Amino acid sequence: MKIGVIGGGQLARMMVPAAVKLGLEIEVLAETADASASIAPHRVGDTRDLDTVLAFARGVDVVTFDHEHVPQPVLQALVEAGTAVRPGPEALLAAQDKLEMRRRLDALGLPVPDWTHIGSVADLQRFLDAHGGIAVVKTARGGYDGKGVRVVRAAAEAEDWLAGDIPLLAEEAVRFTRELAQQVARRPSGELVVYPLVESVQRDGVCAEVIAPAPRGGRVAQEAARIAATIATELGVVGMLAVELFETEDGQVLVNELAMRPHNSGHWSIEGATTSQFEQHLRAVADLPLGSTELRDPWTVMVNLLGGPADGRLDRAREIALATQPGVAVHLYGKAPRPGRKIGHVTAGGADLDDVAYRARSAAAAFD
Amino acid sequence: MKIGVIGGGQLARMMVPAAVKLGLEIEVLAETADASASIAPHRVGDTRDLDTVLAFARGVDVVTFDHEHVPQPVLQALVEAGTAVRPGPEALLAAQDKLEMRRRLDALGLPVPDWTHIGSVADLQRFLDAHGGIAVVKTARGGYDGKGVRVVRAAAEAEDWLAGDIPLLAEEAVRFTRELAQQVARRPSGELVVYPLVESVQRDGVCAEVIAPAPRGGRVAQEAARIAATIATELGVVGMLAVELFETEDGQVLVNELAMRPHNSGHWSIEGATTSQFEQHLRAVADLPLGSTELRDPWTVMVNLLGGPADGRLDRAREIALATQPGVAVHLYGKAPRPGRKIGHVTAGGADLDDVAYRARSAAAAFD
16 A cells, blocks of 8 residues: 655654554655655646646555645546545535635534635725724735734735735634644544544744643543544544634634644644544555544644754754753654754643643754 | 665665654665665675675665674675675674673673573583573574574474584573563764663564553663663663563562664654654764653554464555554564564554554454
8 A cells, every 4th residue: 555645844744653563655745855755755746737747646546635735626626537545625615715614614513713805905994893993814825833824903904915816714813712623534444533632832823832632621621622523524534634713811712723634733632642643644545444542642742943043053952951851752853953943842741730741842942 | 964774674774754754765685686774775695795785885884774684704804895784783693693792791791591502412411400491591692572582491302403503502491470571772972861671461472462561560660771771881782772671570670682773673663652662763973952851642552563464465454454453553574474573563552551552453354
């Protein structure tokens, strides 16, 4: 069984150890020769180009993804050519297009922030007027890590986007107390496993830290699991699904974003869960029985490495991190330091949350 | 930093996830194009051929090994060419040549079975007479997994070997109560870490199961750690060192074999220790700070998959193993089933040894 992964980022890279373990073959279609996942067997090509993707797919048994950027016509053509595409185009559309996502979640009766499609300055002004003069404007497509998202207090602040021909939506600026993420995995047969709910700490729209399990989960964890399982089942997701959630002051959860692939909020699972999200994703897309999602430690904390050391000396930073925290897992993605870039992450686990967080942050600090 | 691994077996294969994690580049010199480690960037060539190995080494920063079969003249030439060879030729000689190993351990005053070099039938007969009419005859070089080892009760039983021009030794047939294995890792600087002592269960001269930590370790564990640390330090080993030991009826330990690389007795550490033996080996040979060797579970049991399913349907066996034991780690090496061949292993962990062993054996049984 050979898995083809479209996209050569760190998510594809971290699928490699899972393929090694399970005895699955893996091949990556990477955008560049020096892509993070180029440690695996790979081809280099444009992941949006029909012929490139079709040719790649002919050499593998199932196609899955490192990212959501493969256009729908390409996905459709893959299906028509008889390729097993997991997740499939229809499910993926809800992760590619925020308008589509909001419509489907509404149809499922799941809790989401107030939202509307906006096609004009007048549309946005109406939404602002109805929501206390503040809104989050999002491009329906192409956004990630805070890109394609803008908090506005006047319609003019989105005028440039509105002048273009890009589908936009406005959402209420949710007054949340924290952000959570719920992951599930689903097989083609419908078999589904649920990971523990986690808390994610965002900085500047980018995930900075994840705590697993989310402290004070309780009833919220049950609700998050129900939401994610419903989405995976009703949308027919195959593979990992991450549901990013807001927890509000009154203890409700609202769905923020979806991702149908391994997700930054699940990197903790490499060390912290019996089955990592990367292995689980491969099991699901290869239609193999899913693995246990049990916690391996009472607490696991993952800290992203963003940007890398100011002096650019990544080797030196790694050495310091390993030397100061011999029990912390240091993951580097084979990427050169650059401001804001996710170049790796570190994970610590143990029985005392304060100690675990301290150790993870201490290792991460070596990369500042 | 690019690690070159000579030999394309499952040990090289299992170094790949560690390289992915640490952000190290890796390249393998594999004996065949379909080698177990061919999932990594690799070249195919004869690992005993001087020019092949020299050319391979020019493209990497440090050379290490999947096996002990690179001839000493090739190792020496690598060193002369300025290659960082870890472990170095002098240390490796003690893992390549059992006569050399016995001599060095004697010189260090470490406990070993009675042994002697034998060059003739008369030599062997004298040894048999002095040891109750039973001895273990071993070829000094090239043996592994029970090959090159013969239990004899008459000198005639080794006549074919003695007629050849191969160096042989005779050892007392130790009446041991169990076999143990002690792993340590050592950096070029001398920094050394010690893994928990494990018990290994052998069948037909091949490792069948490993229990970590060894039950009833106690004083024996201290002695095993002292022996392995002494060998690593005094022989100047860089990387992982495995010391296979006999525990005798009177509670002594005797050194049986050495391996200077990741070893079957350490596969449990992928899930069962904070730092796996494969990551530890890469850290050591890349001269990076060593990682914690702490246990992640009270008990970890590893069971080897030998031969594979009788019907040859490896995919089906994997499916059954994953379905029946969702919490057991299943590792497959990308090798076709063949009688006696190590095609993978499974690992279970938890608080109750009986339950852990049951789960590991249950998953392994799917491959019978």
